[in-house]
Amino acid sequence: MSVRFRRPALAGVICALALTASACGGSDSGDDASGSSGPVTLDFWGWANGQEAVVKAFNASHKDVRLKYTKVTDQLTMQKQLSNAVKAGNAPCLLQNTGEYVTSWVAQDALADITKYVESSKDKFNPGSWAVGQVQGRIYGVPTASAPAFTIYRTDIFSKYGLKAPATWDDFIAAGKVLKKHGVKITNYAGEDPSTLEVLAMQAGAHWYSIDGDAWKVDFQDAGSLKAAKVIQDIIDNDLNSTLSFADYAAVQRNFDKGGTATRQISTWQMSGMVQNFTDSFGKWALAPWPTYKGEAAKTPAGTNQSGNLTLVSKQCEHQQQAADAALWMSTDTGAVKTMASPETGSGVMPALADSASYVPEAISEKLLGANYQPAQQIVKDSLSTVTTDWTFGPDWTAMFSELQSQWGQVVGKKQTVAELLAHMQEWTVKDLKSRGINVKG
Numbered sequence: 001m002s003v004r005f006r007r008p009a010l011a012g013v014i015c016a017l018a019l020t021a022s023a024c025g026g027s028d029s030g031d032d033a034s035g036s037s038g039p040v041t042l043d044f045w046g047w048a049n050g051q052e053a054v055v056k057a058f059n060a061s062h063k064d065v066r067l068k069y070t071k072v073t074d075q076l077t078m079q080k081q082l083s084n085a086v087k088a089g090n091a092p093c094l095l096q097n098t099g100e101y102v103t104s105w106v107a108q109d110a111l112a113d114i115t116k117y118v119e120s121s122k123d124k125f126n127p128g129s130w131a132v133g134q135v136q137g138r139i140y141g142v143p144t145a146s147a148p149a150f151t152i153y154r155t156d157i158f159s160k161y162g163l164k165a166p167a168t169w170d171d172f173i174a175a176g177k178v179l180k181k182h183g184v185k186i187t188n189y190a191g192e193d194p195s196t197l198e199v200l201a202m203q204a205g206a207h208w209y210s211i212d213g214d215a216w217k218v219d220f221q222d223a224g225s226l227k228a229a230k231v232i233q234d235i236i237d238n239d240l241n242s243t244l245s246f247a248d249y250a251a252v253q254r255n256f257d258k259g260g261t262a263t264r265q266i267s268t269w270q271m272s273g274m275v276q277n278f279t280d281s282f283g284k285w286a287l288a289p290w291p292t293y294k295g296e297a298a299k300t301p302a303g304t305n306q307s308g309n310l311t312l313v314s315k316q317c318e319h320q321q322q323a324a325d326a327a328l329w330m331s332t333d334t335g336a337v338k339t340m341a342s343p344e345t346g347s348g349v350m351p352a353l354a355d356s357a358s359y360v361p362e363a364i365s366e367k368l369l370g371a372n373y374q375p376a377q378q379i380v381k382d383s384l385s386t387v388t389t390d391w392t393f394g395p396d397w398t399a400m401f402s403e404l405q406s407q408w409g410q411v412v413g414k415k416q417t418v419a420e421l422l423a424h425m426q427e428w429t430v431k432d433l434k435s436r437g438i439n440v441k442g
Contacts (some may be wrong), residue, residue: 046096050346081257093317099132107395117324129352141310142327143352148383163290176240188242191409198226199301209394218442220426229418268363272343283370
């Protein structure tokens with residue numbers, strides 16, 4: 001089925017600010033839920049470990065609908081491939097994505113409004129996860145993951161040098177300076193991955209995008225952003241970070257395993273790569289709460305590529321109801337959820353279900369944590385109760401993040417400061433939104 005694009009500017013204004021009730025899909029969804037005979041095949045694109053097993057289980061338990069799975073390399077590759085597919089009119093029915101890209105794809109008229117198919121299942125999910133798939137109250141995706149976040153650190157290295165798990169970012173920097181003396185980095189900043197800036201800004205109370213009346217407000221230089229920038233700049237200026245690119249994923253994992261870098265700020269799903277690639281450091285890791293800003297209460301960044309995953313339905317899909325039902329099944333079937341929650345069989349994602357805490361034992365690795373496995377469970381549960389819900393993703397997030405990504409390597413390489421990057425992103429984002437015909441303040 002061919003796709004009809006609204007002009008991006010118009011779509012951005014209407015969908016982002018919901019100026020009309022039927023602006024973002026709904027009645028003209030193109031669903032053919034007419035009871036056609038024979039099995040329906042739905043293309044499903046994703047990158048997460050465990051999805052192939054879930055698809056196999058779905059196909060074994062459904063006669064009228066089958067999923068055809070295609071594994072995409074990673075999250076950023078998904079955006080590029082989806083963009084090409086949408087333009088060519090052959091987008092998949094179902095696709096994995098993360099929360100920051102939903103508004104952008106809605107603004108491009110690429111997603112189906114599946115509210116009428118899934119809203120009755122709202123109570124099965126926790127509120128924070130359910131909100132990830134919404135734009136102005138309409139639902140475009142079914143959440144697959146909650147968003148706990150925490151520090152994982154090498155207990156043997158910290159003990160050897162008389163260090164405790166950092167409670168604040170000041171503690172983190174101080175510990176990094178001690179470790180540096182012994183040839184150990186406290187964290188890794190990949191030059192292609194600016195999500196560090198995003199999540200620290202989010203935790204600090206920044207709001208890069210917000211809606212102000214009938215316009216988008218852009219502010220990359222608010223107090224929260226500058227607070228995050230100072231922490232990151234101190235780490236870079238003092239050479240406390242490794243600079244290993246995830247392009248060589250094995251090398252990054254080997255560095256952690258061999259003790260070259262001693263901590264990561266992660267969610268449960270990142271344990272999967274550690275378990276699958278480590279050989280030497282099993283049992284030497286422990287969890288601690290995500291560091292706070294001095295004097296502030298615990299606050300966990302959420303809804304990013306850290307773990308704000310969901311399954312979206314494309315507007316080009318000719319079987320939108322079946323696709324929505326399949327998405328619900330993958331997020332609620334007990335076997336499917338357990339498969340994805342385990343770092344051994346899946347991605348170690350915390351489920352988006354209302355009772356996500358009951359899956360914590362499956363979502364973290366006893367092999368990795370050893371004697372620290374039991375106390376780690378409470379760290380994850382506590383994190384789930386401090387997830388921030390006041391962050392808004394803008395209508396040009398995909399383009400903005402690509403620009404942020406292109407500049408981040410210069411920050412890691414000490415060719416520009418974080419403050420300079422934020423100033424650039426302020427100017428660039430306002431200009432980009434205006435070029436799309438979107439009303440913007442900033």
